[in-house]
Amino acid sequence: MLYIQDLTKTDGRSLTLYSRRPIPRGLEAPSPDREPLTANPHLRWHPLRGEWVAYAAYRQGRTFMPPPEYNPLAPTTDPKNPTELPEGDYDIAVFDNRFPSLSLSAHDPPPSIVDTLPAAGKCEVVVFTQNPKVTLATLTLDHMELLFEVWGERTRALAANRGIKYVLPFENKGVEVGVTLHHPHGQIYAYPFVPPVPQRMNSHEAAHYRSTGQPLLQELILAELKDGARLLYRGEHAVSFVPAWARYPYEVWVAPIQAVPEFAKLRPEVRADLARALKTTLLKYDGLWQRSFPYLMAWYQAPSDGEPHPESHLHAEFYPPYRSSDRLKFLAGTELAAGMFANDALPEQKARELQDVAVSL
Template identity: 40%
Template sequence: MKRTLTQLADGRELFYYDRQDGADRGAVDERELPPRPQASELRYDPLTEEWIAIAGHRQGRTFMPPADECPLCPSAPGRRSEIPASSYEVVVFENRFPSFSTRLGEHGPAGGLSEVRPAAGRCEVVCFTSDHGSSFSRLSPEQVELVMEAWIDRTTELSAIPGVEQVFCFENRGAEIGITLTHPHGQIYAYPYVTPRTKLTLAAAGRHHARTGRNLFADVLAAEREAGVRVVAANEHWTAFVPAAARWPYEVHVYPHRRVPDLAGLDAAERAAFGPLYTEVLRRLDGLFGVPMPYVAAWHQAPVRTGRELAYAHLELFSIRRSADKLKYLAGSESAMGAFVNDVLPEEAARRLREVITE
């Protein structure tokens, strides 16, 4: 893999990732861009002991432009985008409208009991392909490997930023999920704290280890592989299954068979084996109702400094679509109390996904 670093017109960093060394990445961003915003602010909620990012500048971010104005497509004569080159394989660049940033400013007190501090960190955009009309499910195994190399490279570098505590690679797909750009892409957040979900799962893993001496995630994977009823797909290095207590109508977790704390711990064989299995799962989701499935795909990696001996890198994929013409809305119980009610039996969801005929 070849990585090339360049800068956009406002000083943001952009990285090209190429399989071959010969790609010309000398194109210059000639746009006139406004100054970059300062970091958002973090406000502490004493009732939940969670940090909330307040990012007012994101209200003005680009929203669903037509295809010929897509900022994630390669640049062309008369149309300059976020990517200066006329073609690319995989690109990562700093988000123009970040929730977290290293450009720290001054933030006054919020009043009350809420502590306020800068939302230090970084947000990046990952373009999976230059093909505007494609999707992750259509990427070749080689392209998925290149995306994974980009995830690993960025996780390693972002983890080294002072104050960053956790790196999160993810994809939002579909208008129903709330995307603002339709080009196949994901994001990476470098948080200045350990996220609430990770705190919960690592605390559970710690209690499990104290009771049994074993890793909780490894035991969950082993139990699902043995039961088999919720397994959707598997190969030598990975298993995809619907969790027994799935929160979402269609939810699939993808685990490597060997425990590693983060993506960088995967060996060459494991990295190569991920793409064929994962894209199969995505095609099964798309084939379930005959329409593109909206989803969130979330990589769970160990925090930078804590819980690494308990963590188990894996991907959690879920959709809010519960039938061809119905969505799962987070209403009173889920939104107000955090208490989920799932309308689809996990075993039935797994069976339906297994029965989808994929190309």
């Protein structure tokens, strides 16, 4: 059972609470600042790359490494120093980002020599738990399943706006990837277009489906299962593996074995096994060097255009910044300038390192 409570913050932003248990009524939605932030981001067209770039100069003032005694993502305990969340019995919270790169209220972009548009989308913060001392890896399997349900519910809610074409949940973990708040949380970006990476991915998936009648990633996963050399988790319904085409040394993908286009379409048994695959991956990361492992985790799903997408295959991609225990993988000339990744290690080698890490769920 998923219990949901919608609230409005003192500065006008929305807050939604989720729980496996009934959520107490009468909770008030606090905000660190009672005055609403005027967010008016805009897009400029990159004519040579054929893609949009978002501009939101006010994001320079967003919260950066606050002192330990003030955690803006923890529940409010002192009404004189409100945080983003209320006290109360709930499991996961989602609220509008105070410093969004995309905003549904965006309007009147400034003139430029290139095409411009209002950056009309939405940016949300997903607080995984009230406990600041845990990570996604240490959450219970049931809590992970709840998170999948929340991502699905948020995708549905955001896609109800006809201007939203793609919903991307992700998590940045660790200072190495630019995290400014250590409380376990992720974000959701809802775009007014399908961004370049998922658009290119979906284009290849659609072409393959038209020619074969089969989802591309599903075929690749079946090949990975048959090969077995790069598998980290193999369940009845879900899998975790270092892909044969990995661009990062410790890149890992997590997915249902059979193609599911989006979170909301996950059957309960698939969602449960996907949680086991995700937790196994995260524990192996942390156990590799016996420390909390940084990464970018992105969940790709079907476009939110109201059309069926049998070619799409929900999955997570992990991009860890390290190439060894003490060396970062920097994106340099060939990656940034040419768009071709150069991996310093074979996927099979890195998969063996992660396979050797014993974990207990």
